[in-house]
Amino acid sequence: MPDVVHESVFNLQFPFTRTLGSTLSTFFSALAQGQIIGVRTGGRVIAPPLEYDPDTAADSGTDYVKVGPKGTVSAWTWVPEPTHLHTIKNPFAFAFITLDGADTAMIHLVDAGSESAMKPGMRVEATFKPVDERVGRIDDILAFVPAADPAPSAGAGESWDAPAEPEISTQDSYCDLVYVDNTSASTLLWMESLLAGKLVGQKCPVxxxxxxxxxxxxxxxxxxxxxxxxxxxPDRGVITNFTVITPVQYPGQLETEPFARCSILLDGTDAVMAQQSILDIPADQVRVGMHVAAVWVPEAERDVSEIGNRGWGSGGDCISGWRHTGQPDEPEENYLERMM
Ligand SMILES: [Zn+2]
Known part of the structure; x- marks a missing residue:
């Protein structure tokens, strides 16, 4: 098999909403008001608060206290080239900051201007977004900056009276992850065969x-x-399973009508190609046992950039879908014992 290492770059993106639970709801509700809090448990203050004491697994309770807005840096890593996902665009540090009134460190940005300005023990202070832009998320704190006055924060360590019902109980987030897949030799062979308009497999000698x-x-x-x-x-086979998907209109979903995704057992093989599209017939007319044949994308338009090492049998953008051949359906006993 070819030993060329081919890199596929993927970008996984999705929005999601998470529920926060009572402790983090209290934390983020306070944050939206411009107050950072911790929880007093086991004789110390953990900030940000945790639901459970990490040393004993005991419930941390609800003895919330004010911490910060100033704190002390203990360690950091410098980010010389922020990405489009970072909330500040100039070089900055991710730092452990022990807020005044707390016994544990939190991680946040320190916007100190230059790496040489960073040092252990430096005093920093939180800067918040304007109140009408806060949503109860960790980036309500824009960054920590070197404190103009290193004196202790006023009010740190005082009790925080949390409302019975925190106003913020869920949080909207967005995942945007770029990763590189070093395509395996066998996947590369599959990609090359698709570009050539043919399908290949491997036959086990045992x-x-x-x-x-x-x-x-x-x-x-x-x-x-x-x-x-x-x-x-062969690029012909029988539908062995299918799922009809009613598309939810999340960002990036291009389908608007129900569609079928089928597993197809190619003639003379023992493992299905999964997640295949069926062309020209409505989703509610797809059935197991149907004979189908691949419809190839014109050679010049074939693209394998979406194929990775996971999901054997993806046709990439080389097979546009599968079309019913019109043959009588295959008897069920002829497509049992297939595998993924
Ligand atoms: Zn075998």
Missing amino acids: CSRTFVGPRGMCCVDAIELDETNVVDV
Whole structure:
């Protein structure tokens, strides 16, 4: 198999809403008011508060206290090139900051201007967003900056009277993760075959099963398969399973009508290609046993950039979908014992 290392770059993005629970609801509700709090438990103040004492696993309770807004830096890492996801655009530090009135450190940004300005023991102070821009999230604190006056924070350590019902109980967040997948030799072979308009698999010399997509192993016999086991497989098969998906309109969802995603057992093979699209028939007319054939994207338009090491059998942007051949349906007994 080819030994070229090919990198696929993926960007995983999704918005999500999380529930906070009573302790973090109290913390973020206070934060939206411009007050950082901790919880007194086991003879010390943990800030930000935790629901459980990390040393004893005991319930931390609700003895909330005011901490900060000033604190002391104990350690940091410098970020010389912020990404588009960082909330400040100039170089900054992620630092452990023990807020006045607290016994544990929290992690936040320190905007000190330059790396040389950072030192252990430096006094910093929280700067908050304007009150009408706060949403009860950790970035309601824009950053910590060197404290103009290193004197202790006024009011730190005093009790914080939390409302019976915190006003903020959920939080909207957004995941944006870029990662690089070093494409395996077997996946690279699959990509090359798709670009050439053909499908390949590997036939196990022990159990004689043919897996679609060269995955480099037989998962039944736990043996390695190599280029000597590669076989051409047909681009025709039978639908063995399907799911009809009613699209929820989350960001990035392009489908608006219910659609089917099918597992297809290619003729003469033992492992299905999963998550395949069916063309030209409504989702409610898809059925198991249907014979289908691949519809290939024109050669010049084929693209394998979306194929990674996970999900054997993805057609990438090389197979636009599968079309019913019109043959009579396959009897059920002929497509049992298939595998993923
Ligand atoms: Zn085998």
